[in-house]
Amino acid sequence: MNFLKKLSNADSLVAFLILECLAITGFALGGINTVFYVIGILLSIFTVFLVYNRFSKNEAKSLLLFMGLMLLISIFISFGNLLRNAYGATNVLVLLAINAFLFMGIALRRFKSFAPETILLTIGSALALLTLVSMIYSWTQYGFFYALQYKDTPIYFYNAELFNITKEGFWLQGFAFKETSIASTGVFGVLESCFLLGLFYVSPKRDKIKFSLFLVIGLIGLIYLITIPNLIALAFLIPVAFVGVIYRFLKGKKYTGRIVFYGILGIAVLCFIFFIFAFINAKGGNAFSSFVASNRILNRIFNANGWMHNVNPVLGGISKSAGQLFFGLDNSYANEEIIKTNTKMFEIEAIKEGGLLAFIFIIAFIVTCVFIIRSYLKRSNDSDSTKIIVLGILVSFFVYSTFNYDSFPLIHDSGNYISFFRSPLTLVMLALLGYVYTPILLKDGEEYGKEPSLKKEEVTKKTPVHDYDFGDDDL
Amino acid sequence: MKIKSILILSITSFMLMSCNKTNELYPGYAYDTGKFETNYYLEHNNVDQINVSKTTEFDASKYTYISNPTFGKKITGLTENDQTYTSPSGEKKFLEWNIDTPIEDYGTGYGPTENLSSIDDSFKNGFLSRLYDGRVRCDGYYAKSRVQLNKTGYSSFFPKQLVDSRYFAMALRGQTSCEGYEYSTAITDFKLTLYKHISNSNDYEAYVVSMNDILVPSNTHGISSLMCFYFVDVFGLNYQTMLNGVVAMTLTFSLDQLISSDSGDYEKYGIPVDDKDDEKHPHFCIMLYEIMIPRSSWR
Numbered sequence: 001m002n003f004l005k006k007l008s009n010a011d012s013l014v015a016f017l018i019l020e021c022l023a024i025t026g027f028a029l030g031g032i033n034t035v036f037y038v039i040g041i042l043l044s045i046f047t048v049f050l051v052y053n054r055f056s057k058n059e060a061k062s063l064l065l066f067m068g069l070m071l072l073i074s075i076f077i078s079f080g081n082l083l084r085n086a087y088g089a090t091n092v093l094v095l096l097a098i099n100a101f102l103f104m105g106i107a108l109r110r111f112k113s114f115a116p117e118t119i120l121l122t123i124g125s126a127l128a129l130l131t132l133v134s135m136i137y138s139w140t141q142y143g144f145f146y147a148l149q150y151k152d153t154p155i156y157f158y159n160a161e162l163f164n165i166t167k168e169g170f171w172l173q174g175f176a177f178k179e180t181s182i183a184s185t186g187v188f189g190v191l192e193s194c195f196l197l198g199l200f201y202v203s204p205k206r207d208k209i210k211f212s213l214f215l216v217i218g219l220i221g222l223i224y225l226i227t228i229p230n231l232i233a234l235a236f237l238i239p240v241a242f243v244g245v246i247y248r249f250l251k252g253k254k255y256t257g258r259i260v261f262y263g264i265l266g267i268a269v270l271c272f273i274f275f276i277f278a279f280i281n282a283k284g285g286n287a288f289s290s291f292v293a294s295n296r297i298l299n300r301i302f303n304a305n306g307w308m309h310n311v312n313p314v315l316g317g318i319s320k321s322a323g324q325l326f327f328g329l330d331n332s333y334a335n336e337e338i339i340k341t342n343t344k345m346f347e348i349e350a351i352k353e354g355g356l357l358a359f360i361f362i363i364a365f366i367v368t369c370v371f372i373i374r375s376y377l378k379r380s381n382d383s384d385s386t387k388i389i390v391l392g393i394l395v396s397f398f399v400y401s402t403f404n405y406d407s408f409p410l411i412h413d414s415g416n417y418i419s420f421f422r423s424p425l426t427l428v429m430l431a432l433l434g435y436v437y438t439p440i441l442l443k444d445g446e447e448y449g450k451e452p453s454l455k456k457e458e459v460t461k462k463t464p465v466h467d468y469d470f471g472d473d474d475l
Numbered sequence: 476m477k478i479k480s481i482l483i484l485s486i487t488s489f490m491l492m493s494c495n496k497t498n499e500l501y502p503g504y505a506y507d508t509g510k511f512e513t514n515y516y517l518e519h520n521n522v523d524q525i526n527v528s529k530t531t532e533f534d535a536s537k538y539t540y541i542s543n544p545t546f547g548k549k550i551t552g553l554t555e556n557d558q559t560y561t562s563p564s565g566e567k568k569f570l571e572w573n574i575d576t577p578i579e580d581y582g583t584g585y586g587p588t589e590n591l592s593s594i595d596d597s598f599k600n601g602f603l604s605r606l607y608d609g610r611v612r613c614d615g616y617y618a619k620s621r622v623q624l625n626k627t628g629y630s631s632f633f634p635k636q637l638v639d640s641r642y643f644a645m646a647l648r649g650q651t652s653c654e655g656y657e658y659s660t661a662i663t664d665f666k667l668t669l670y671k672h673i674s675n676s677n678d679y680e681a682y683v684v685s686m687n688d689i690l691v692p693s694n695t696h697g698i699s700s701l702m703c704f705y706f707v708d709v710f711g712l713n714y715q716t717m718l719n720g721v722v723a724m725t726l727t728f729s730l731d732q733l734i735s736s737d738s739g740d741y742e743k744y745g746i747p748v749d750d751k752d753d754e755k756h757p758h759f760c761i762m763l764y765e766i767m768i769p770r771s772s773w774r
Contacts, residue, residue, distance in 0.1 A: 070608060141496045153500040160605035165496060
């Protein structure tokens, strides 16, 4: 017990180490994922000792639901058929690391050692530094606006293979710059651009440093996207701007939050229903698939469009056997073409890796996240600038990964499959999601983060003071 | 003042821009169709502009071999040692001509083991990398693995300067644009020019190697043959000194005669010519799969 008491004084140190870990992971130093996994796991073990007795009964229940879902996802992702043999014992680290990063984020908020802006700026700076270094090198090798400049002569040859210059850029992968698809690096630009949303709430005169940092990080992301130009990634800034505008101008208006909340929930439910029908159709040999094939409109929706053209082989592939249905595609020669198909949707890639249950748990997790983010916006004392940036980052990350995720980002090593949940950026985003985590099973008026073992005065002392009055925000 | 300096420094740093990646770009699907008449590679990449101050001619006809050995057989003209791979552990493996496993590791195929890209990564850049990648036949890659030549041939600078080498080889076959010449033989004259940079000058010395009356298997459905000669046979004992500093090459050819393996209804199909501008006759081209200077070193 003495050891645990001593540990209770280590909040700041562990919080600092977590931030360091997130920054290094965000910078993807060396692409040495296993090292990030191990550091994350070790830190979260310390963190568990520090915070295990700081959750109330309701908080613990809510946490169990949240972490439980992620645990289920991580089991299927780690030990799914596709990558189980390729990664061997590392899969255990993957299982632990996915949960560890999520938990580190949760703990970071409980520690209250650092202001929320510091946490955001640490992550943002790491991502921006990586983008800046890669962007400058790309400029020297490709020039400015090369995707437009060379759109009529986009082809070059490397090692006898044909490549399209407008779809790639140099990106720092560890200690070497590698030709990387701009679909995979565009997400960095989008995430960094979200920092510009914070400028709505920060005064350039009163808070010069914070304003400048948000501006610099945001501009690095935006300039990166514009100087290629990565038009698809730039299009993803539209939902970000949409979120920003709603939050800035409609926050607090009656029903706004509810409309947005139920709108998102409705879209999620519709997507899920659509997926069930898509799965039945892709399985083939049934009345529904015959009906779809015979109907012009349904055929176009379910078969003859770019997205479903890539998704259907995956859905058809897993339905070939029970083992593949529940644990993902076998890494076999028969599935080679399906595995190589870039579906661009991380949820479908999760089906490849872990099967149908992984997908269902991910959808359940996303829906839970919608509730959690809502709860965060309602209950958190964080400043509006923090909330809007966090909201922008999480929304854009998951929206981008749903429509433009590239599972084969290394252009010249096209056989290298990069798993969404195993990548450093996803781990950092999970930590941010953990930070946002606000229990959804709290009673009205119950405060998240009120530590049972501490007196009220001590809690008040530890809580950072913010300038903003949040009122009864509907969001 | 400070901001000005930073701005000037930032702008100056962009003078380092080389735009390496945009040096050699093509329109979509360039050189990617099987119809060679529309996809001749006619480039001489400024090699034809260099200043040649001395030319030495060699006749390599009697030292040049061409063969397409069946599985397990030796390539004609190569020594046993040059068709054997010795692994770092000392294990010896026969390099099979018919194994065309591309790139990864060394493979046990002759092409993927002895190709130039395996010797130096700089050979992986550009369109002509398909001549250095180790794929010595179509093997399912069709037009993606070859360069289609008219009699005017092609030239290119090597990405580095040759230091030493023992023999020269190329994988190739003939092809006509018309039917009627299945598994025929093209009697062809080749001219290979190697350009050596003369140090402390802008001049080059050219070694023109003629290989006449070579029997090139044609219309072989993707199966190529290896044509090779040893430098020592052609240049003499001083060949290493001569090769040291070679930076570019030109390859041209002329078709002497095309002999069909069957009776061949020439009236019906026409007589192919090696001139791309000839509109009256069907065309003949050399499909070049690989340029090999095995076990060479570069700087």
